[in-house]
Amino acid sequence: MPLRYGSETAEHQAVRHAAGLFDLSHMGEIRLTGPGAGAALDYALTGYLSTLRPGRARYTMICAPDGGVLDDLVVYRQGEQEFLVIANAANTAVVYGELRSRSAGYDAAVSDATADYALIAIQGPAAAGILGPLVSMDLGAMKYYTGAFGDVAGRPAWVARTGYTGEDGFEVFGQPPDAVHVWEALASAGASAGLLPAGLAARDTLRLEAGMPLYGNELGPDLTPFEAGLGRVVRFDKPGDFVGRPALAARASAGPRRELVGLTLRSRRVARHGYPVFADGIQAGTVTSGAPSPTLGQPIAMAYLTAGTGASNAVLTVGIRGETVPAQLTELPFYSRSR
Amino acid sequence: MSIPAELRYTQEHEWVSVEGTLASVGITEYAAQQLGDVVYVSLPSVGSAVTAGEPCGEVESVKSVSDLYSPVDGEVTEVNTELDDDPSLVNAEPYTAGWMFRVRVAQDGHGDAALPPDLLSAAEYEELTKSAG
Numbered sequence: 001m002p003l004r005y006g007s008e009t010a011e012h013q014a015v016r017h018a019a020g021l022f023d024l025s026h027m028g029e030i031r032l033t034g035p036g037a038g039a040a041l042d043y044a045l046t047g048y049l050s051t052l053r054p055g056r057a058r059y060t061m062i063c064a065p066d067g068g069v070l071d072d073l074v075v076y077r078q079g080e081q082e083f084l085v086i087a088n089a090a091n092t093a094v095v096y097g098e099l100r101s102r103s104a105g106y107d108a109a110v111s112d113a114t115a116d117y118a119l120i121a122i123q124g125p126a127a128a129g130i131l132g133p134l135v136s137m138d139l140g141a142m143k144y145y146t147g148a149f150g151d152v153a154g155r156p157a158w159v160a161r162t163g164y165t166g167e168d169g170f171e172v173f174g175q176p177p178d179a180v181h182v183w184e185a186l187a188s189a190g191a192s193a194g195l196l197p198a199g200l201a202a203r204d205t206l207r208l209e210a211g212m213p214l215y216g217n218e219l220g221p222d223l224t225p226f227e228a229g230l231g232r233v234v235r236f237d238k239p240g241d242f243v244g245r246p247a248l249a250a251r252a253s254a255g256p257r258r259e260l261v262g263l264t265l266r267s268r269r270v271a272r273h274g275y276p277v278f279a280d281g282i283q284a285g286t287v288t289s290g291a292p293s294p295t296l297g298q299p300i301a302m303a304y305l306t307a308g309t310g311a312s313n314a315v316l317t318v319g320i321r322g323e324t325v326p327a328q329l330t331e332l333p334f335y336s337r338s339r
Numbered sequence: 340m341s342i343p344a345e346l347r348y349t350q351e352h353e354w355v356s357v358e359g360t361l362a363s364v365g366i367t368e369y370a371a372q373q374l375g376d377v378v379y380v381s382l383p384s385v386g387s388a389v390t391a392g393e394p395c396g397e398v399e400s401v402k403s404v405s406d407l408y409s410p411v412d413g414e415v416t417e418v419n420t421e422l423d424d425d426p427s428l429v430n431a432e433p434y435t436a437g438w439m440f441r442v443r444v445a446q447d448g449h450g451d452a453a454l455p456p457d458l459l460s461a462a463e464y465e466e467l468t469k470s471a472g
Contacts, residue, residue, distance in 0.1 A: 007430070008401050009376045201375055201402050268379040270399055292378045292401055321397075321404075 001026060001200050008201035012294045015165050015206055016335075018194030019124035021186055022203060024171070025179065028092025029113040030085040030099055036107030037083050039240075041075065044102035046225065046248070048238040052077040057145040057162050061225055061233050062095055067247035068221035069228075071095050072213065074162060076147050084113070084158070084173075088215045102243060118179035122186055122195070123169030123206075125337075130190040131170055135159060139170070153185035164203065166210025167337055205291045208300060211262065211333030217273060217288045218260060218302055224248060226256040227304065229332075258285065258304045262330040263316065265299040269325060271318040277303045277327065279314035287318060293334060300334050301327070340468075341368050343434055347454070348464035351392075351408040354434065357444070360452045362411045365438040366398065366429065369468045374400040377429040380407070382418040382440050389415060389442060391455045396439070398429070411454060413442040 001023050004011065014020050032040060038050030047060030054077050062070045071091040076084045087095040096112045103110050122131055132139045137150040137159065147160030155178035163169035174182050187197065204214070213219050213228050225233050225248075234248050265271055271290040276283050290301035301318070309316075316327045346354045352370035356363045371377065379399040389395045389409035396407035418440045422428060429437040444452040459467065 003402065004375055007376050205401060268399070269381075269397075270378070270404065272404065292399075294401075 004199040004201045005197045008199060008205070009294050011196050011198035011202035012205050014194055014196040015124045015167055015198060015202065016295060017125065018196075019122055019126040019130055019169075019190050020165070020196055020198035020202065021183065021190065022121040022123065022198055023183070024119040024121050025117070025176070026089040027114075027119050028087035028089055028095065029117045029119075029173070030087060030092070030096050031111050031113040032083040032085065032099065032103065032108050034081055034106075034108040036103075037081055038077075040099075040103040040106035040108040041083060041085075042238055042240065043106070043242050044099055045073065045075070046234040046242065046244070047075065048235040049075055049077070049083065054079055055146050055148060057147055057160055059233065061219075061230070062098060063224070063244035063248065064221060065244055065247065067224040067244045067251055069215070069219045069223055069225060070098060070221065072215055072219055076158070076160060078147070078149070078158060091215065116175070117173045118176045118182075119171060119173055120179065120183055120186065121163055121169060121171045122190070123163045123165040124167050124195070126190065126193040126195065127167070127169045130186065130193055130195060131159075134185055134189055144168075153182050155182055157182070164212060165206040166212070166333065166335055167206075204289075205294060208289050208291055208302065209293055209295055209333065209335040211302070213260075213302075214289060218304075223258075224251045224256070226251050227258045228260050256307055259307050259310055260288070260332075261303055261305055261310050262332040262334060263287075263301045263303055263318065263327040264296070264330040264334070265301070265318065265325055265327050267299060267320070267325045269320045269323065270299040271301040271303075271320060271325070271327070276319040277305060278317045278319065278324070279305070279309050279312065281317075284309045284314070284316075295335050300330070302332070340372070341434065342461045342465050342468075344461045346434070346461065347410070347458040348461065348467075349408065349410045349458065350467065353408060353410045355410045355454075355458060357452050357454065360444045360446055361416070362413065362442045362444050362452060362454075363438050364410055364440050364442065365433055366407070367464070368433045371430045371433045371437070374398060374403065374405060376401045377426045380422045380426050380429065380439060382407075382422070383409075383415045385415050385418060387415050389413060407439065409442065410458060411442050411444050411452075413444040415440050416443050417441040
């Protein structure tokens with residue numbers, strides 16, 4: 001996936017107002033099959049995946065025994081005994097290794113299926129209209145966070161209504177030899193609607209506006225899901241033990257040490273990853289992601305601050321290469337689509 | 340990618356156009372493409388002194404921020420205020436409407452602009468961009 005095909009701002013706006021086409025084939029896919037696959041995932045992940053119905057998707061996480069986040073994941077249940085786990089590219093080896101070892105006591109087979117899939121995402125308000133005529137299934141009946149097997153441009157694929165942009169959209173998991181054919185069919189079908197191929201730069205500004213965390217920025221092994229405000233992915237209500245349960249329970253009852261907040265700047269200068277955030281002049285945290293928001297027309301950022309800073313009414317500023325720039329606390333997400 | 344033959348260049352991807360002792364400065368098309376969409380350009384103030392090879396401003400793009408270096412020694416006489424309203428000119432027309440600032444350069448013994456000896460020709464700059472991949 002390139003950083004950009006042309007202008008990343010034009011690619012971003014295409015996704016917000018028409019559609020964008022993303023080559024996400026670098027993402028990792030790990031397959032779990034067998035009668036014990038659901039129970040294995042219940043033990044290995046924070047979610048309650050055995051209750052997921054076939055054809056459904058769920059956002060979840062895999063944590064270390066100390067509660068630190070090893071990756072955030074989307075899990076599809078493709079059949080009664082078939083699950084597909086989508087991992088960030090840089091974490092695929094770790095996730096695969098952990099899923100293998102954590103599944104050892106279960107009647108489940110784990111395989112790294114990354115090379116079996118080419119992943120193409122079509123995202124934006126025009127996505128359903130562009131993809132619909134090219135697929136064998138009824139996209140109108142496909143709800144958000146569901147998926148189905150079918151044909152796309154005549155080639156077999158798993159199609160899911162999921163994405164990472166804050167817009168309606170679909171992800172097409174096809175076979176690598178079909179990828180160019182499917183890409184070209186979608187690009188040509190979408191051209192008149194304003195579809196553009198979109199790169200990593202647009203993907204990052206889209207997910208940031210939508211308040212979605214990026215592993216390595218807002219999530220990492222030194223953070224639990226609670227710091228990121230995503231404690232809901234930890235399902236203490238599921239039966240039995242799961243990796244990280246005691247540490248996560250302790251964190252849940254003690255409360256997070258840090259809080260993830262949204263910041264908006266009235267400035268031309270952009271707060272970027274690693275810049276310090278001050279509350280009443282004293283450093284209270286660090287920017288994790290920042291960019292000029294194409295939708296809002298001003299710089300936005302996410303930052304980890306000492307817990308309680310947001311509610312303290314302290315005056316927040318960001319240090320931008322020697323300059324102190326006022327920042328306004330902004331509820332996440334910065335952007336949500338009208339439904 | 341365009342590298343106009345009549346301009347001089349720096350290792351830091353600025354271009355210089357010299358008329359008499361007045362040097363106009365901008366960043367190259369290669370630099371603009373590497374940066375991506377430019378959202379803000381911070382320029383030296385008119386009347387300030389700039390030094391060749393020293394940072395004198397910043398170019399902020401969607402993905403990154405980079406120092407802007409002066410290619411020459413002298414005094415800033417003019418800055419491109421159009422960039423304040425439309426920084427995308429740097430991407431669209433890096434060698435013309437996207438120019439950044441002008442510098443009055445000192446004269447050498449012949450009355451010509453005294454330019455640093457290490458400015459690159461178009462051919463040399465093209466080699467640089469090729470070796471940078």
